[in-house]
Amino acid sequence: MSRIETEDPVIDRDPRLTWQILLIVPVVVGALTGLVVGLVVRLIEDYLLETVVLGLPGLWFAVPAMAVFVLTRIALLKVAGTNKPGTAELYPHYYHHPDQHYPTRQTPGRILSGATTVGLGGSQGLESQSVLIGSTIGILLRRLFRGRLDYLARPEGRNLLLVCGASAGIATVFSSPILGALYGLEMPFRNRLDARRLIPAVLAAGASFGAASLTKNARSLLTYVPHEIGIKEIVGVLIVGVLCGAGARGFVWIMEHTRSYKDGSRPYLRAALAGVALSLLAMSAWLITGSAITAGPGYVASDWALPSSGVTPAIGLLLAALVIRAISVLLCVAAGGGGGVFTSMAVNGILLGTLVAAVLGLENPTLLALAGACAFLGAGYRLPLATAGLLAEVAGAAAPIALGLVAIGIAMVFMGSTSASSTQTDARSV
Numbered sequence: 001m002s003r004i005e006t007e008d009p010v011i012d013r014d015p016r017l018t019w020q021i022l023l024i025v026p027v028v029v030g031a032l033t034g035l036v037v038g039l040v041v042r043l044i045e046d047y048l049l050e051t052v053v054l055g056l057p058g059l060w061f062a063v064p065a066m067a068v069f070v071l072t073r074i075a076l077l078k079v080a081g082t083n084k085p086g087t088a089e090l091y092p093h094y095y096h097h098p099d100q101h102y103p104t105r106q107t108p109g110r111i112l113s114g115a116t117t118v119g120l121g122g123s124q125g126l127e128s129q130s131v132l133i134g135s136t137i138g139i140l141l142r143r144l145f146r147g148r149l150d151y152l153a154r155p156e157g158r159n160l161l162l163v164c165g166a167s168a169g170i171a172t173v174f175s176s177p178i179l180g181a182l183y184g185l186e187m188p189f190r191n192r193l194d195a196r197r198l199i200p201a202v203l204a205a206g207a208s209f210g211a212a213s214l215t216k217n218a219r220s221l222l223t224y225v226p227h228e229i230g231i232k233e234i235v236g237v238l239i240v241g242v243l244c245g246a247g248a249r250g251f252v253w254i255m256e257h258t259r260s261y262k263d264g265s266r267p268y269l270r271a272a273l274a275g276v277a278l279s280l281l282a283m284s285a286w287l288i289t290g291s292a293i294t295a296g297p298g299y300v301a302s303d304w305a306l307p308s309s310g311v312t313p314a315i316g317l318l319l320a321a322l323v324i325r326a327i328s329v330l331l332c333v334a335a336g337g338g339g340g341v342f343t344s345m346a347v348n349g350i351l352l353g354t355l356v357a358a359v360l361g362l363e364n365p366t367l368l369a370l371a372g373a374c375a376f377l378g379a380g381y382r383l384p385l386a387t388a389g390l391l392a393e394v395a396g397a398a399a400p401i402a403l404g405l406v407a408i409g410i411a412m413v414f415m416g417s418t419s420a421s422s423t424q425t426d427a428r429s430v
Helices: 009-012 019-053 058-062 064-082 085-097 104-118 128-145 157-174 177-186 196-210 230-262 265-288 299-305 315-334 342-359 366-380 382-396 398-415
Strands: none
Touching: 009 230, 019 104, 019 128, 019 157, 019 196, 019 382, 058 265, 064 085, 064 104, 064 265, 085 104, 085 128, 085 157, 104 128, 128 157, 128 177, 128 342, 177 196, 177 230, 177 382, 230 265, 230 342, 230 366, 230 398, 265 315, 299 315, 299 342, 342 366, 366 382, 366 398, 382 398
């Protein structure tokens, strides 16, 4: 369970922590982040991926995937000037190292790496880029106003801005202000959270979600359909919690042992071969399921597994989709994809939950799919409170929320102390 910090002599007693910093700064960071992230998502996911690439006839949509890792490597090395640490690790890393200079100059290249990965059909999302955009906006505002607002010049002030930026970025890209707010507080740690900055995080996430509505439409991975919950579903939730915890642990273990693939000899040849493999996986998925389920963060896969009308796919198809999608995501991590796996982990849980529902013969799989999404993601990144917030937003009723919380708790137990983030720590923050 997360351990809430209640003592902070700087935050609680420093007179320079004024109402402007606690109120105006988070709202400004959030609003700017929402506008920029909303525009980036619309250009890369909505236009480049969904309109251009997925608009190609037949299997042609899989061809651009061949260039994903070569172009991403070029974007990171030639434009950003680095490929380490991964974009997803920047926020927790610099949160815990306030003495290190935040690399704002890498932002354009890292955003471009997200475009080459996600926009061309890689099995990742723009969560890392969204957090990066929010953090960069916070750091740039700090440089502009730290002369007038003394608190921002201090390490505590920088971390406040990083939390606000991260919360705002996730709130927009995931269309979930509660998830975003709690992500900023939980993500730097494995077994605790920065509860001292709860109010700024909430303000930033809310402002970001509101501002983003001007540039993009809110988009959820799934819609919960209310229905009567029976004993089969209660049993199903328990099974989903166990499978998601064990699945997330295995998923992270494979990630940790394959990350170095991209850094071996002849890296561009490795990137090219990985691109061919990604394209072949995309083609295989399309031939088996009739849908481009490997492309992007996972909205295509979720819509396929949980159609708004029609019948849920058969058990064999769901199992094949889960395996192919998971392999595709792991390949992107190993080959140096520029996106994140935040949404992809939730989609793994959706497919697992839908599969269990099909095995149990449930007509309505949305409860198990929702529980799976929150349990897999919550365990994989050690974000129980953030995913509980997402669960509450989507379910909107006591019974499914309670069952979903049970699934998250079970998954966290089976996950142990492992995390998809290598830079999370339980060291005391500033």
